[in-house]
Structures are given as structure tokens and as C-alpha cells.
Amino acid sequence: MDFSLNAEQQLLKDSVDKYMSERYDSEQRRSYLAAPKGFSAAVWQDFGNLGxxxxxxxxxxxxxxGSVVDxxxxxxxxxxxxxxxPYLATVLLAGQLIANGDNATLKERYLPDILSGNCQAAxxxxxxxxxxxxxxxxxxxxRNGDGYSLNGHKTLVLNGAxxxxxxxxxxxxxxIALFAVPxxxxxxxxxxxxxxxxxxxANVxxxxxxxxxxxxxxxxxxxMALIRRVLDEATIAVSAQAVGAMEYLLKATVDYSNTRKQFxxxxxxxxxxxxxxxxxxTATEQCRSLLVRALCSNSIEQGDVQTQAQAxxxxxxxxxxxxKLGRAVAEEAVQIHGGMGVTEELNIGDYLKRLMVIDSLFGDQDWQRRRFATLRYQ
Incomplete structure (x- = not known):
């Protein structure tokens, strides 16, 4: 079976890699985080302009x-x-829910602005x-006349602020219902x-x-079916993000070990x-293999319960x-870089923090193991 990218996917990969290499060194990233919104409005607009x-x-x-592979x-x-x-929050979560929902009016109201980079969602x-x-x-x-009244709390809303x-x-x-709340x-x-x-x-x-x-x-x-599908695809997406981070850490660590001299x-x-x-x-390649497996099983039509459970x-x-392995790779990178690995002089610590956050999103490693066991033996 051929697991290589097609021409369009390779073009997408090359374009993102080229853009990030020009606009995302460690100093630029920290300047984006220091902006009032926590990211660069100019970079986000570029995301929209580039499609x-x-x-x-x-x-x-x-x-x-695009597919989950794209x-x-x-x-x-x-x-x-x-x-x-906030690509995950705006596009992969809120944007997908609106786009795959039943309300054509909401699609017309929000999707054009989301696609152009002029609307943030959560x-x-x-x-x-x-x-x-x-x-x-x-x-x-x-129910309140012709409308509704909403009461309650939500926690850890990505991009919610x-x-x-x-x-x-x-x-x-x-x-359970989904509502768009300005x-x-x-x-x-x-x-x-x-x-x-x-x-x-934000807590809201x-x-x-x-x-x-x-x-x-x-x-x-x-x-609930829509929510589960969107969250499953988002889980694959953040896992792919983790694999990219692990790949960078491996390369940076090997490069450092070939230049840092001792004795x-x-x-x-x-x-x-x-x-x-x-x-x-080995850990990076193991996660990449699992990513390819998940992409394959979630790219085919789910024709029966058994196929869906396997996906x-x-x-x-x-x-x-x-x-598990993302954090292990990041901690090894920090150790091999020594004390500099957690200073702002290098960006290794930024990757460790991101991988720790990715672990907690949509269920950490312990929760996902229990989910796997439940699906396997149900």
C-alpha cells in the first residue's frame, strides 16, 4: 500500500513548511504570543489569503x-x-460544527468570515x-417565547476569550443541542x-x-454524532501536530549533539x-505509524459498527x-541540551510545553487507554 502524499498534499506541505521557516523562528513566535490576542493578526490573515x-x-x-489526511x-x-x-479552535472545531450543522442561515452568517480570517470562533x-x-x-x-434562554458554565474554552x-x-x-452564541x-x-x-x-x-x-x-x-465526529478528527489533527513537534525535537537534538563538544x-x-x-x-516513528493507521481507517466509509469501532x-x-511518547521525546531533548533546554535561549522548552498540553486535549493518555479498552472488549 502506498502511504506517500499525493501531488496536492505535497504542495500543501511544502508551502506551509516554507512559510513557517520564514515567519516562525523562536523570537517571532514569542512576539506573536506577546500580542494582545496571543497570536499575530497578520499571520492569521496570511492563513486566510493562502487558503x-x-x-x-x-x-x-x-x-x-480536504480529507483528514490534508x-x-x-x-x-x-x-x-x-x-x-487558533486553527484548532476556529476552523477544526467551531468551523466544522457550523459547516456540518443543519442551519443554512448560520453558515451564511459565519463561514465566509471564518474562511477569510475575519471571524474567530470557539x-x-x-x-x-x-x-x-x-x-x-x-x-x-x-424555551422563552420564540427563542431560548441559556444558563450554565463552560471551562477551558480554547480561543474563548x-x-x-x-x-x-x-x-x-x-x-443535547448545539447553539451559536455571539x-x-x-x-x-x-x-x-x-x-x-x-x-x-477562557472559563465562560x-x-x-x-x-x-x-x-x-x-x-x-x-x-452527539456530529460532536463525536468533529472531536475525533480534531484528535487526529492535534496528534499530527505532536508528531511534527517530535520530528523537530529529534532533528534539533541530533544537530546539537554534533556541534556541542565535550572532552x-x-x-x-x-x-x-x-x-x-x-x-x-523510535518513539517518533512509532507515533507516525499510528498516525498513518488512524488516517487510513478514518478515511474510508464507515459501513458497519465494527469498522467504526476500529476507527x-x-x-x-x-x-x-x-x-506518552511525545512527552518522553521532549524530556530527552531537554536532557541532552542540558540546562539550556529550558531557557529562552533555545526553543526546546516551547515544544515540551506544547506536547504536554496536547496530551491533555480531548482526553489524556490514561483516558484514551480506557477508551481503547472499552471499545476493544465491548
């Missing part, structure tokens, strides 16, 4: 109609530079007791802060937020360090191993 924001969205909604190619390239732009689905269980929700939508629109999960008539609505309160890697998040409170009926993205049985020779000649770098290479198992295995 990268359209890659995963359906052609019927103005997107490129998205993984893009995210892996961003992972090699530890990009700080998916608010986690709550304090959720622990990655999608139906552990206390937010409630109550600067989003123009929040896609929120809440109970409506004994089923961030400037009366009764929306955000408590913004940053994760260890600098990404902006909704106090009797009044919403019209036309803000309903999706309701009924289809809502009159490069430290890369010391057998003990060679063994550790071989372990880094979900592949995602769980990928995410669990990325969480």
Missing part, C-alpha cells in the same frame, strides 16, 4: 473539501513550528464535571487565562443569555547519548501513545 483556513471545510460551504499534513507542519494561531463543551464525557453537561436551554462566536452544548428537551451577547462572561504553552483559553458563564431560534446549529440525535569531541559520539537519540527516533480504537491508540 489554509478552507482546507478541512466542505466544498459546498466554500471550503477546499488536515493532518497542515497540522504536522504547524507542529514543527509550534504555531500559536467550541464550548467542557464543564467542571465533564472529565471528557460529552454528555456530562449541566448547561440548560429553556477572543472568539466572536461560541458554539455551545446544552440540554434542550432531554437531548460573544458580545448580554449575560456572557469570560474569565480569560493562558495554558502553559501560551494558548489562550452564561446568565440567562437570550438566543433566537435561528441560532440553533443542530439538535436531537444528530448533535574534545562532539557529544553525539558518546554511545550512551546515541542510544537515547535512537529511542527518540475509534485507532484514534484512541494514537492519542494515548502521542501523549
Amino acid at each position: 489554509w483556513l478552507t482546507v478541512p471545510l466542505p466544498e459546498s460551504e466554500g471550503g477546499f473539501g 488536515t493532518a499534513v497542515l497540522m504536522e507542519a504547524m507542529g514543527r513550528s509550534v504555531a500559536v494561531e 467550541f464550548a463543551y467542557q464543564e467542571r464535571r465533564s472529565r471528557h464525557q460529552l454528555d456530562a453537561i449541566d448547561c440548560q436551554l429553556e 477572543i472568539a466572536d462566536v461560541l458554539i455551545v452544548t446544552a440540554w434542550l428537551d432531554e437531548s 460573544a458580545n451577547s448580554a449575560g456572557v462572561h469570560c474569565d480569560a487565562f493562558r495554558l502553559m504553552d501560551g494558548q489562550g483559553v 458563564r452564561f446568565d440567562a443569555v437570550q438566543l433566537p431560534r435561528e441560532n440553533l446549529v443542530c439538535a436531537g440525535a444528530g448533535s 574534545g569531541q562532539p557529544i553525539g559520539k558518546f554511545q550512551a547519548l546515541q542510544h537515547r537519540m535512537v529511542d527518540m527516533y 475509534e480504537m485507532d484514534i484512541a491508540a494514537l492519542k494515548a501513545m502521542v501523549g
